[in-house]
Every structure is written in structure tokens, then in C-alpha cells.
Amino acid sequence: MSVLSVHDIRVKYGSTEALRGVTFEVQGGAVGLLGPNGAGKSTLIKALLGLVPLASGAFSLMGQDSRALGPALRDRVGYVPEREGLRPGTSGVAWVALLGELSGLPRRAAVERAHEVLQYVGLEESRYRNVETFSTGMRQRLKLAGALVHDPALLLLDEPTSGMDPVGREEMLGLCRDIVRQGKTVLLSTHILKDVEALCAQVVILHRGQVQAGVSVEDWTRSEAQHFLVQWEGEGRGEAFAAACGRAGWTAEPRKDGLFKLVLPAGEGPRSVFRVAREAGGAVNRFVREETSLEELFLSALQKNGETHAGL
Amino acid sequence: MPVYEQGYEAYDGRRNPLGSRWKPLFREEILPYFKKRRFVFLLVLALLPWLYGVALTFLHTQLGDADWAKDLVTKLPVVDEKLVAKLLTNGYDLFLLFIVAIWVGSGLVARDRKDMTLDVFLGRAVTSVQYLWAKGAALGVFLLLFSFLPTLILVIFQVGLTGEAGWLAEHLRVLWGTLLYTAIGPGTLVLFMLALSSMARSPRVVGLAFIALVFFGDMACGVVYAITKVSAVWFFSLSRELTALACLCLGAPPPFASADLHPALVALFFAGLAAASAAVLWARFSRRGVLR
Known part of the structure; x- marks a missing residue:
């Protein structure tokens, strides 16, 4: 049974079609979601979270149809947004506990879990500091803690290493690797192809709202x-x-x-x-x-379609 | 030791039902205000006119029969629907009501849009309706301090000091009238603030928009009325409509003479405002998506 099965989903913003019949399957592990700017990566993530309505199509999580699951689907998904997504004036532990509560954890359990996941991501010493005092790397790790607090099966990471220094980036990727080892599935949307190479066994390339390619990195490297x-x-x-x-x-x-x-x-x-x-x-x-680097493969996939890759 | 070697544990405990997920948002919206001394002071200031009502209750119930005080007490207004309508709509309290509406209401959705936490919240098992309910309820609780809550306290004082429920039976409209006023007046104000707050990313812009619409709107109505003497312009004044609504709900005459504030027109004003606000919220959260 696949963890995530996306079937022909379409999303429209007015007359613009942001996703045009996206279909792919994720069996597990880490999957890279690649594409130039405006390819529809963030829209796809928002569609999977139910934040934008689907014009047509459907997806299932752990074999269960998203329409049947309704909002309960989001109890099984953790989301790290690309941009900010933290509330100033709130301490790290209070923020993560709040997110835990919103995912249905009772108050006490949410606070306990918040402490645990903050320790897991390496923020135990900063947990009582207000989030606005956190560095970029700490903010990214805090967002990851928020995504993990309710123990989801699928993690949607939107540019999780964006703005991080090399050490912080390596730590974040190490965390992601460990999360995958725990049996969780990670869908990593990023512009940093090295992150995908370091973490993912499978890639899905989106371009102009369509899946350009969706294969395992190893097979692709061999076939290219x-x-x-x-x-x-x-x-x-x-x-x-x-x-x-x-x-x-x-x-x-x-x-x-x-x-x-x-x-x-x-x-x-x-x-x-x-x-x-x-x-x-x-x-x-x-x-x-x-x-052959993933970047070359990615560019060749786009070039096959006669496209420029200025967005990269 | 690398951070990721510190272990991760799965959670297999119970989860709260989906229907209750709005509660943490509501709590997080309410509690920070009680830590703000200026805000608490403002709430206390808002209750001052009601102390007058409590004092009147005390004088009528405790000193009304005393020979030395009888003459003085009979000259004082009695606690009834008319007095409650006056207390609900005195200019001082209406002003503070609007201040609290701006203080709490302007950031309800706008702050989440500014901090980009809106999709973080809605990315949890919280529906848009639950989100809006939590936010609206938070503002609603504070607006209760300007409407139903002080009335209820006044009624409790009245009944408690007389020791009998006769007054309540005679003036039951004080309770249901205030409740109706609260549901329609401050209730519509909550919807309006939610809608206004969802239209901008900056709470400051929302606050300024509210000031422009309400305070300057009232001033503009006053100026136009002074020039044209056409009383129909007051239809667009929120404070006048709230006053008229309170008087209608409590069966008291409005403190101003205006044939244009007919019950049907007051109903039209609040229905129109509520419908427009609901339409904005529907468009922002449902059809087009506020998250873009």
C-alpha cells in the first residue's frame, strides 16, 4: 500500500490552472519534489493539506481517500511552511504545544511532546525563548518540531533548509534522514538539488503544473x-x-x-x-x-520539453 | 552527539475530538490580553457607568423606605429597561466598545496572515469555520463586557438586594432584550471585524480602516446632517444604529428623534452588514482561498 497516492488532481486560481492533472505515488521514504519557480510545488503541498480546493481529482493517504478522511487527514500530516509561520511573542515550547493541541493532543500531552520534540531537534536550551529571537536555522528546526509534535505519518517540507548555513543544513538533513529511518514518509519540496540528492530515493519533477518525471533517483541516473x-x-x-x-x-x-x-x-x-x-x-x-548530478538530470528533463530553466 | 541521535518517540495517546480543535486557538487569542495592564484597565473603565446602575439599585432597595432618604431616592431613576438601554448605549461605553473592537479585532486574522501562521493553523485538523469561530468568540467574549455581562450583574444585584424575584418577573425584558441586542449588535460587529481583518495583512491597516469607517463615518454623517438636515444620513452611523437597536430590543425610546431609524431600517442595516461580512469571509476562506 502506498503512503500517498495522488490521482489527476487539478487546482485552479480563477482562470489559471496551477495544477494540471498531477498523478504520482509515494511508497515511503523521502521523496523530492522539484520544479522551477511557479511549477506548482507549493500549490501541490497546499492541496495535499486541503488549504486550496481541488477542482478535480483526488488523493489518498495510507490507502484512505482524502474526501472520506476530511480534516482528520491533517492529523496524519506534518507541514513545515516555506516562509515564517511562527507567532512572535510566543516561546518555542508554547508554540509547539499549541500546534500539538490543534492536532488533537490533550493539553498536558501536547506540552510533554513539545519538550520531547524540541529536544529531538536540538532546541532544548532555547525552548523558553520567544520565537522572534531565534536564528534562521533555529526557526527552521522549530517549524520541524511543530510538524513532528503530533507524530504524523507524512511530512510535507517546503524548503526546510532555506537560508541555513552549511552546518545547520547538514543537521537538518540528518534529522530528516532519521525521521525517514523512523518509518515516516517525507515529501521534500526544495530548490536545493543537493538536499534531494542527499536525502531522497525518489523524485517528482513538476513543471507548469504537471508531473514532468517521477522516478527513483538511481534508475533515472542509470537511464540518463x-x-x-x-x-x-x-x-x-x-x-x-x-x-x-x-x-x-x-x-x-x-x-x-x-x-x-x-x-x-x-x-x-x-x-x-x-x-x-x-x-x-x-x-x-x-x-x-x-x-551525473541531479541538477544535470533535472535540467535535461526540462530541456526535453524545450523549456528554459531560468526559474532555478 | 548529533541532534538527531537524541531519539524520537511515537505518540500513541488519545486525541481530542475534531469538533473541539478550536478551543486552543480561542484560549491563545484571549489569554494574552489579560496580561496587558492597559487593556484590563480599559475593561474596568468600561464598567464604570454600570456602577451608577448598581448604586441606583442599592439606593432603591436599601434606602427607598427610609424616611430621611425617601424624597431623594424617589427622584432618582429606577432600574428598568429604559435605564439599561441608556447604560448600554452611552457614548462613553460605545467609544470604549469600538476601541476594544479595534484592539482585539484588528489582528484576529490579519496577524495570522502577517506572520504566515494562517496556513499553519489551517494545515492542522482545524476547519476554516472552527478557526473563524475561535477568533470571533474571542472578540465576542470581550464585547460581552459591554453588553450582556454587566446587565446580568445588575440583575443579580437587583434580585439579590431585594431578596425576591418579583422585579425580574416584571422586567424580564431587561434580560432577553439585552441578550437580543448582544446577539445582533456586538454579534454583527464581531463578523464585521473578522471580515475587515481578513482583508489585510496588517492589523494597523485594519484598525485604521475601522476608524475611517466608523468614527469618521459618524462624523461625516453629522456634517452632512448639519448641512442638509436630512436625517436619513444617520442610517449609515454604526453608533446610532447600535443605540436604536438597544432601544428597540429593550422597548425604550431612542435618545434622538429620527423617523429614519425605523425598526425595519435598523434590521436592514444589521442584516446588510452581517451579510456583507459573511460574504467577504466566504470569499476569503472558501471560494478563492485566503492563503494565496
Whole structure:
């Protein structure tokens, strides 16, 4: 049974369609939600929380239809908003306890849980301070504590590491990893692709309100183009090698350090590189496989659709 | 030790029913005001005119039969519907009522929009109706201090000092009339403040809008009336309408002569204001979504 199953959901803001038939499934673990600005990531999160009405479609959580669950659905979901979302003048523990109460925890249990989750996210020493005195990193962790206090099955994180320093970011990702280890499902919406690479096994790419791709990062990496750095030795400065690569349908980009950056389509491998080098009348002296980053994959997914990625 | 190695425990305790989720929001809206000395002082100030009513009750019930005081006491107004209507709508209390409406009401929704906590609250198992109910109830509780609550205290004094319920049986309208006035007048004011507060992100802007609509609205009505002598302009004065409503509910004559404040027109004013406020709230929270 999938944790979250989204089926053909559409959201309209007046005449603008923000989500156009979004369909995907989340089996568990951490899932990255990627897309350029205006792709519909935040709208999708709000739709899953019931904060914006669905024009059509439906989704289910733990096998239960959202329409049947009603507001009770939100007892199983934790939400970390992208922007502020904290009330000045309230202490950290009071804020988290309030959120716990709103999720149905009795007052005493909410206060106890607030202390526990604040300790879990590393804010035990600052819990009695007013939230407006918190640093950006502390605020993000406080929001995470608020999302965890009622022990949800699914966490919707909207840019959780936004504005954090590297240490704070690593701590936040560590927390997210641990949350996933606890058996919770995390849907991570972010612009920071490294966070997705570090945390997620699956990605859903949204573009213009539609799912552009939704696959496991590993499968995608395997199925996509491969990148190599090659030093070719032969007569001339490599023109023959570049021409041979062109004939093979590859991209060969000469670099200042004398290496060629090769982009091979899926299915081709190192053997093909050595073969083409021989055909060009030379040999490969140095050969390095470059890991395809999620960013490159993401850009290629958008480029396939003939889109620019200025929003990134 | 990394923070995430400190352990996380699942919660398997009981949860409160969905219908009661508005209560923490209501509590959080109310309690901070009792920590503000100026606000509490304002509430105490609002009760001062009612001390006059309590004093009258004391004089009539305790000294009304004394030979030396009889002449003086009979000249004083008695505690009845007419007096309660006057106490409810004296200019001093109406002014403080509006101040409290601005103080508490302007931030009801606007503050949550400013702090971006609105989607955090509504992202919990709290419906929009529960959210608005919690916010409205918080303002409503404070407005009760200007309407039903002091009346109830006055009635308790009256019955307690005479030791019999005869006065209450004779003046039952004091209770139900005030209750009706509270439900319609301050009740509509709560809806109006909620609607106004949902339209801006800044409580200050909401407060200024209220001042512009109510205080300057009254002033504008006064100026137009002074020039044109057309009494129909008072239809747009909230304080006049509240006064007329209190007098209608309690069966007392209004302290001003205006044929235009006919019961049907008063009803139309409050029905119109309530409907417009409800329409704004519906549009903000339901059809278009306040969260965009």
C-alpha cells in the first residue's frame, strides 16, 4: 500500500490552472519534489493539506481517500511552511504545544511532546525563548518540531533548509534522514538539488503544473546520459577525435586542460569511448567517469520539453 | 552527539475530538490580553457607568423606605429597561466598545496572515469555520463586557438586594432584550471585524480602516446632517444604529428623534452588514482561498 497516492488532481486560481492533472505515488521514504519557480510545488503541498480546493481529482493517504478522511487527514500530516509561520511573542515550547493541541493532543500531552520534540531537534536550551529571537536555522528546526509534535505519518517540507548555513543544513538533513529511518514518509519540496540528492530515493519533477518525471533517483541516473572526461592522444589536437565523436552522435566538448568532456546517450559505455578513440587514430590516455548530478538530470528533463530553466 | 541521535518517540495517546480543535486557538487569542495592564484597565473603565446602575439599585432597595432618604431616592431613576438601554448605549461605553473592537479585532486574522501562521493553523485538523469561530468568540467574549455581562450583574444585584424575584418577573425584558441586542449588535460587529481583518495583512491597516469607517463615518454623517438636515444620513452611523437597536430590543425610546431609524431600517442595516461580512469571509476562506 502506498503512503500517498495522488490521482489527476487539478487546482485552479480563477482562470489559471496551477495544477494540471498531477498523478504520482509515494511508497515511503523521502521523496523530492522539484520544479522551477511557479511549477506548482507549493500549490501541490497546499492541496495535499486541503488549504486550496481541488477542482478535480483526488488523493489518498495510507490507502484512505482524502474526501472520506476530511480534516482528520491533517492529523496524519506534518507541514513545515516555506516562509515564517511562527507567532512572535510566543516561546518555542508554547508554540509547539499549541500546534500539538490543534492536532488533537490533550493539553498536558501536547506540552510533554513539545519538550520531547524540541529536544529531538536540538532546541532544548532555547525552548523558553520567544520565537522572534531565534536564528534562521533555529526557526527552521522549530517549524520541524511543530510538524513532528503530533507524530504524523507524512511530512510535507517546503524548503526546510532555506537560508541555513552549511552546518545547520547538514543537521537538518540528518534529522530528516532519521525521521525517514523512523518509518515516516517525507515529501521534500526544495530548490536545493543537493538536499534531494542527499536525502531522497525518489523524485517528482513538476513543471507548469504537471508531473514532468517521477522516478527513483538511481534508475533515472542509470537511464540518463552519461558523462566522461577523456584525454585522447593522437595526431593533431584532437580534431579527429571530436569528429569521430560527432559521427557517433555524442557531444565532445574540449576543455582548457586538454581533456574532452563527453556526453554519451543511455546504453553507451566506456567500451564505445575506447572504440571511437581507436577509430580516430589515437588512444585514450586518461578516462574519468563523471557522476551525473541531479541538477544535470533535472535540467535535461526540462530541456526535453524545450523549456528554459531560468526559474532555478 | 548529533541532534538527531537524541531519539524520537511515537505518540500513541488519545486525541481530542475534531469538533473541539478550536478551543486552543480561542484560549491563545484571549489569554494574552489579560496580561496587558492597559487593556484590563480599559475593561474596568468600561464598567464604570454600570456602577451608577448598581448604586441606583442599592439606593432603591436599601434606602427607598427610609424616611430621611425617601424624597431623594424617589427622584432618582429606577432600574428598568429604559435605564439599561441608556447604560448600554452611552457614548462613553460605545467609544470604549469600538476601541476594544479595534484592539482585539484588528489582528484576529490579519496577524495570522502577517506572520504566515494562517496556513499553519489551517494545515492542522482545524476547519476554516472552527478557526473563524475561535477568533470571533474571542472578540465576542470581550464585547460581552459591554453588553450582556454587566446587565446580568445588575440583575443579580437587583434580585439579590431585594431578596425576591418579583422585579425580574416584571422586567424580564431587561434580560432577553439585552441578550437580543448582544446577539445582533456586538454579534454583527464581531463578523464585521473578522471580515475587515481578513482583508489585510496588517492589523494597523485594519484598525485604521475601522476608524475611517466608523468614527469618521459618524462624523461625516453629522456634517452632512448639519448641512442638509436630512436625517436619513444617520442610517449609515454604526453608533446610532447600535443605540436604536438597544432601544428597540429593550422597548425604550431612542435618545434622538429620527423617523429614519425605523425598526425595519435598523434590521436592514444589521442584516446588510452581517451579510456583507459573511460574504467577504466566504470569499476569503472558501471560494478563492485566503492563503494565496
